Amino acid sequence: MNTPLCQISVALIFSLYSLFSNGQSKQETKPNIIVILVDDMGYSDLGSYGSDLHETPNIDKLGKSGMIFYNAYSAGHVCTPTRASLLTGKPPVSTGLTEHIRGREFKITDKHALIPPENGKGLNLNELTIAEVLKVEGYATGIVGKWHLGGDAYSANKQGFDYVISADKQSKPGIINIDEHPEYRTDLITKKAIDFVDSKKEEPFFLYLPYYAVHIPLWAKEDLLNKYEKKIKETNPVYHRNARYAAMIETLDTNIGYLIGHLKKEKLLENTLIVLTSDNGGLSVKEGAFTPATSNYPYRAGKGYLYEGGIKVPLMISWPGKVKANSTSEYPVVSYDFMTTISSVCGAIKEMPGSVDFSPIFLTEEEPEQRPIFWHAPHYSNQGGKPAAAVRMGKYKLIHYFEDASNELFNLENDEGEENNLAHILPEIRESMSSMLTEWLEETEAKIPMPNPNYQK
Numbered sequence: 001m002n003t004p005l006c007q008i009s010v011a012l013i014f015s016l017y018s019l020f021s022n023g024q025s026k027q028e029t030k031p032n033i034i035v036i037l038v039d040d041m042g043y044s045d046l047g048s049y050g051s052d053l054h055e056t057p058n059i060d061k062l063g064k065s066g067m068i069f070y071n072a073y074s075a076g077h078v079c080t081p082t083r084a085s086l087l088t089g090k091p092p093v094s095t096g097l098t099e100h101i102r103g104r105e106f107k108i109t110d111k112h113a114l115i116p117p118e119n120g121k122g123l124n125l126n127e128l129t130i131a132e133v134l135k136v137e138g139y140a141t142g143i144v145g146k147w148h149l150g151g152d153a154y155s156a157n158k159q160g161f162d163y164v165i166s167a168d169k170q171s172k173p174g175i176i177n178i179d180e181h182p183e184y185r186t187d188l189i190t191k192k193a194i195d196f197v198d199s200k201k202e203e204p205f206f207l208y209l210p211y212y213a214v215h216i217p218l219w220a221k222e223d224l225l226n227k228y229e230k231k232i233k234e235t236n237p238v239y240h241r242n243a244r245y246a247a248m249i250e251t252l253d254t255n256i257g258y259l260i261g262h263l264k265k266e267k268l269l270e271n272t273l274i275v276l277t278s279d280n281g282g283l284s285v286k287e288g289a290f291t292p293a294t295s296n297y298p299y300r301a302g303k304g305y306l307y308e309g310g311i312k313v314p315l316m317i318s319w320p321g322k323v324k325a326n327s328t329s330e331y332p333v334v335s336y337d338f339m340t341t342i343s344s345v346c347g348a349i350k351e352m353p354g355s356v357d358f359s360p361i362f363l364t365e366e367e368p369e370q371r372p373i374f375w376h377a378p379h380y381s382n383q384g385g386k387p388a389a390a391v392r393m394g395k396y397k398l399i400h401y402f403e404d405a406s407n408e409l410f411n412l413e414n415d416e417g418e419e420n421n422l423a424h425i426l427p428e429i430r431e432s433m434s435s436m437l438t439e440w441l442e443e444t445e446a447k448i449p450m451p452n453p454n455y456q457k
Contacts, residue, residue: 030137030204030346031319032272034259035338037086037208038252039079039146039215040303042282042296043312044239045249050297053231053240054249058257059316062276066318067327067362073392074280075335077303077310077377077385082279082335083149083210087129087159089339089352091374093444095127096120099379101150106380110454113403114387116379117447122150123159128350130339131160131206137348140200144193145210163199165192167212184221186213186248190255194262201266204346209259210279213252216288220247239295270320273345275338278313281305285383300418304383306375306390306399307418323362332392333358334373370394374440378402378449387449391437398423398433402449407434 044050048060048068075085080100081092092098099119108115123129131141142163143156156164157174167176167185176192178185193209224247232241240246256276263269282294284302296302296309303310315333317323336355343350344357351357354374360366372393379387387402395413400406409423409430423430441448 029271030139031322032204032268033134033139033206033342033346034272034274035086035206035208035342036256036274036276037083037145037210038276038278039210039212040280040283040293041214041249041278041314042284042294042302043299043309043314044297045214045282045294046314048316049314051240052237053228053235054246056249056253058253058260059276062256062260062274062318063316065320065325066274066316066323067329069315069317069329069331069333071330071332072277072313072315073311073332073334073373074278074313076375077280077306078381079215079279080148081377083147084123084127085335086279086338087123087131087149087208088127089130089336089343089350089355090127091336091354091376091444093374093376093441093446095123097123097149098376098447099381101148106382108380108452110452110456112380112452113455114380114449115452116387116449119379120150122154125154125158127159129160130342131156131208133160133339133343133348133350134206134346135160135162137346138204139346140203140205141208142193142196142200142205143208143210144196145189145208146212147210161208163196165189165196167192184219184251186211186251186255190258193259197259197262197266197268201268211252214245214248214293216283216291216293218242218244218248218288218290218293220244221251224250239297242290242293244290245293273317273319273322273342275315275317275342277315277335279335281308281310281312283383284309287383298416301385302383304381304385306377306385306388308397308412308416310385311375317362319362324365327362327365329361329367331358331361331367332370332373333361372436372440374437376441376444376446378447389437389441389446391433391440393433393436396429396433398430398437400434400437409433 046056048063074082076082078100084095084097097120141161143161144165147156164174171177228243228246281302299308301307301309340355340357341359375390390399399408407423408421410418
């Protein structure tokens with residue numbers, strides 16, 4: 001039987017890791033790693049990030065036990081690009097997944113000026129994932145929740161995960177059919193995550209826990225829905241006013257409390273590094289029943305846009321005894337930094353171009369040099385975003401739109417809401433950042449949308 005070249009490449013990488021890894025470090029106690037990825041949770045959806053409605057005591061406690069980041073970004077303004085980026089340490093442009101893998105294709109009409117490039121069908125099997133790296137280091141690897149990186153040909157068990165549990169509307173090995181299961185999906189996912197922890201607690205484990213919540217459809221428990229409908233009437237919050245969404249946030253928070261409580265009971269918490277973040281900004285426009293879901297105040301727009309509301313996300317990292325409690329960071333980090341950072345923490349040095357190992361920030365409070373962060377989103381989004389690319393360097397951020405080659409330049413230091421376009425006021429900075437972005441797009445061989453020959457204004 002012929003072996004695919006991509007499998008040979010991954011096998012070769014595994015062999016090289018095993019050959020050159022430090023034998024002494026393998027004998028040391030390695031930390032367990034849990035990465036909690038919330039789906040569509042906006043920057044200000046947590047109490048610790050300023051929500052004026054949502055109650056998240058368990059997540060807030062998690063943040064206070066370690067470090068909260070206030071300049072964390074998702075690699076994409078929608079889900080799939082960020083998920084691929086987080087697992088591989090590459091920006092979406094380098095994985096070929098620059099838009100979400102659609103259940104239905106976005107229909108381009110004569111009202112769209114551009115034809116977007118083709119998006120990948122799944123995470124290519126020749127990509128090296130965090131799970132594959134950590135397996136070589138002796139980790140048990142598991143994913144419980146939403147994969148969304150391709151169908152059977154690209155499934156998680158082909159990407160380094162040995163324990164794979166999803167919950168969806170189908171019956172397949174490793175998938176719990178939610179139509180045949182009475183439990184609320186978030187509760188079910190947490191129970192299965194705890195099962196994984198219990199089965200692997202005698203060895204170091206890597207648990208990737210991508211919840212389906214708080215993505216639409218907005219399914220809320222009735223008692224919590226009633227609670228927040230009442231709370232909204234009594235407190236009249238300014239920004240967060242969706243009772244169903246608030247109920248989903250609280251259910252998520254309760255489940256994360258269950259997981260952390262279980263780790264503590266099993267005496268695993270002190271040797272477990274926990275990361276909690278989101279795959280993109282919150283849904284702030286009408287898209288399905290009971291939406292908009294949330295507000296990303298004080299930031300502009302939300303999911304589907306390259307404004308701060310679409311890509312700025314909560315991030316907290318806890319590791320009792322290793323990460324200083326009640327610490328914070330303003331250093332800009334992005335999803336494709338996680339591969340390098342987690343690998344470094346686990347003693348498996350894996351440097352990725354453009355990626356930063358930011359573990360010194362939460363372990364020693366030493367900041368790496370700042371570098372530019374790039375985004376490439378050459379598609380029309382379901383939420384109304386137009387094909388664009390962007391770069392942030394220091395306090396400035398530039399967004400380039402492919403339809404008309406226009407640029408927007410913002411000083412995030414004194415204009416966090418991106419209300420004042422400085423592109424014509426600061427031409428030297430605009431040109432410098434535009435050149436930086438253009439050079440990056442060329443270096444990464446980014447696919448650029450093409451003019452639509454049938455376009456009618």
